[in-house]
Amino acid sequence: MPELGTKVDLPVMPPPTDTCTGKALSVRALRKTYAGVTAVDEVSMEIAGGEFVTFLGSSGSGKTTTLMMIAGFCDPDSGSIVVGGRDVTRLAPQKRGLGFVFQQYLLFPHMTVWENVAFPLQLRGASKAEQRRRVGETLEMAGLSALARRRPRELSGGQQQRVALCRALVYRPPVILMDEPLGALDKKLRDQLQTEIKRIQQELGLTVIYVTHDQEEALVLSDRIAVMRDGRIDQFDTPQELFERPRTPFVADFLGAANFLPGRLEEQTAERTLVRLDTGGLLTARPQAVADGARVRAAVQPGRLVLCPPDDGFCTGTVETVTYVGTLVRVTVRPVSGADTEVVRLELPAGRAPALGERVGLAADPANVSVFPDVVPDPEHGG
Incomplete structure (x- = not known):
C-alpha cells in the first residue's frame, strides 16, 4: 500500500460540461x-x-x-x-x-471495504472485470488497498470516511x-x-x-x-x-473576525481613503465607494495589525490581555481616547508579545483596510 499522500496515476475522467457554457x-x-x-x-x-x-x-x-x-x-x-x-x-x-459524501459514513456494516466501494458499480451493471479495475484503482489512490477485506467496524473513523469517499468516486x-x-x-x-x-x-x-x-x-x-x-x-x-477584500461587514467578520473601528470618512482620492476614527486617529484605507463625510466603520483583521511606538499609528492604547496560542499570541489593546471604545484585537507572532499594561501604537497597511457604511455587524447572526 502506498504511503498516505503518495501520488498514484489514475486515468483522469473530466466531468461532463455544458458544451455551450463550459x-x-x-x-x-x-x-x-x-x-x-x-x-x-x-x-x-x-x-x-x-x-x-x-x-x-x-x-x-x-x-x-x-x-x-x-x-x-x-x-x-x-x-x-x-x-x-x-x-x-x-x-x-x-x-x-x-456522488454524495455525508458526515455519517453510512457504510454497509456486513460488507467489506471492497464490497462497499464496489456497490455503486454493481447498481450500474458494471462487469466483474470493470469492478475489479475501478475498485482497485480507487482504493490504491486512497491508500486503502491493504484494508480491502476488512469490515467497517474494524476501521478507524478516518479510514471509514476515506472508504465513503472512495464509494462516491468509484463511478466517476x-x-x-x-x-x-x-x-x-x-x-x-x-x-x-x-x-x-x-x-x-x-x-x-x-x-x-x-x-x-x-x-x-x-x-x-x-x-x-x-x-x-x-x-x-x-x-x-x-x-x-x-x-x-470582503464586500460586506458580515463577510469581513465571519471569515476574518475583523475589528470594526467607527469613524467618519474624511477624504478620498483615486489612491486612498482617509477615515477620522472616533478615537481621534487618522486611518488610511484603500480606495472605497463611500460618500465623503459619511459615518463608516473601518474593518481590519487582527492578523493585519502591527504594533508601533505610541502616537505613531492610527491609534494609541494600553495592552489589556496577552494570550499564548502556540505559534500566535492574541493581544487586546484598549484605546486611550474615545468614549466607550471597544478593545482592538491583534494576532502577533509568538515571541513578539507586548507586556500587560504597556502603552503601544497600532498601524495597518492601507491595502488591508476595508471601509463600510456604519452598520454594526452581528457576529452571532448566522442567517
Missing part, C-alpha cells in the same frame, strides 16, 4: 421555504468543471438546504438545477448521477457533493484528510461542492467560496478575495 453545474434562482420561512432565497451560481466550491455559513444560513436541492433530496419551490447541460431539477436523486460522477464530511473527526485527522481530498480532487479533475461551517477548512480546500447568510449568498469569490 459549466459543470448551473443553479438558477433556487428558492425553498418551510412553513412560510424562507430557507433559500433566489440562489444562483455557475460552477466550472474541475472546480472546488464550498458553501460556507453558520447553522440556518441555507447552505445544506441548497446542497440537498442540488442532490435531489429536497424539491425547490422554484428555480432550476442544470448538470452538464441537462436540467435535473425534477429528477430523482438516483437519476442525477451525482460528474459532480461530487460533500456535506460536512470531516465534522466528526478530530482536528489532526481533519487536517490530514483535507490534504487528501484536495489532492484527489486535483489529480482527477473532479467538480466538488462542499458544505462546511469551518472557515479555515473552506479557505484550505476551495477554489471559490459562497459565504451564505439568511438563505442568500453574501459573496461568492476566491478565498483570497473574500479574506482580503
Whole structure:
C-alpha cells in the first residue's frame, strides 16, 4: 500500500460540461421555504468543471438546504438545477448521477471495504472485470488497498470516511457533493484528510461542492467560496478575495473576525481613503465607494495589525490581555481616547508579545483596510 499522500496515476475522467457554457453545474434562482420561512432565497451560481466550491455559513444560513436541492433530496419551490447541460431539477436523486459524501459514513456494516466501494458499480451493471479495475484503482489512490477485506467496524473513523469517499468516486460522477464530511473527526485527522481530498480532487479533475461551517477548512480546500447568510449568498469569490477584500461587514467578520473601528470618512482620492476614527486617529484605507463625510466603520483583521511606538499609528492604547496560542499570541489593546471604545484585537507572532499594561501604537497597511457604511455587524447572526 502506498504511503498516505503518495501520488498514484489514475486515468483522469473530466466531468461532463455544458458544451455551450463550459459549466459543470448551473443553479438558477433556487428558492425553498418551510412553513412560510424562507430557507433559500433566489440562489444562483455557475460552477466550472474541475472546480472546488464550498458553501460556507453558520447553522440556518441555507447552505445544506441548497446542497440537498442540488442532490435531489429536497424539491425547490422554484428555480432550476442544470448538470452538464441537462436540467435535473425534477429528477430523482438516483437519476442525477451525482456522488454524495455525508458526515455519517453510512457504510454497509456486513460488507467489506471492497464490497462497499464496489456497490455503486454493481447498481450500474458494471462487469466483474470493470469492478475489479475501478475498485482497485480507487482504493490504491486512497491508500486503502491493504484494508480491502476488512469490515467497517474494524476501521478507524478516518479510514471509514476515506472508504465513503472512495464509494462516491468509484463511478466517476460528474459532480461530487460533500456535506460536512470531516465534522466528526478530530482536528489532526481533519487536517490530514483535507490534504487528501484536495489532492484527489486535483489529480482527477473532479467538480466538488462542499458544505462546511469551518472557515479555515473552506479557505484550505476551495477554489471559490459562497459565504451564505439568511438563505442568500453574501459573496461568492476566491478565498483570497473574500479574506482580503470582503464586500460586506458580515463577510469581513465571519471569515476574518475583523475589528470594526467607527469613524467618519474624511477624504478620498483615486489612491486612498482617509477615515477620522472616533478615537481621534487618522486611518488610511484603500480606495472605497463611500460618500465623503459619511459615518463608516473601518474593518481590519487582527492578523493585519502591527504594533508601533505610541502616537505613531492610527491609534494609541494600553495592552489589556496577552494570550499564548502556540505559534500566535492574541493581544487586546484598549484605546486611550474615545468614549466607550471597544478593545482592538491583534494576532502577533509568538515571541513578539507586548507586556500587560504597556502603552503601544497600532498601524495597518492601507491595502488591508476595508471601509463600510456604519452598520454594526452581528457576529452571532448566522442567517
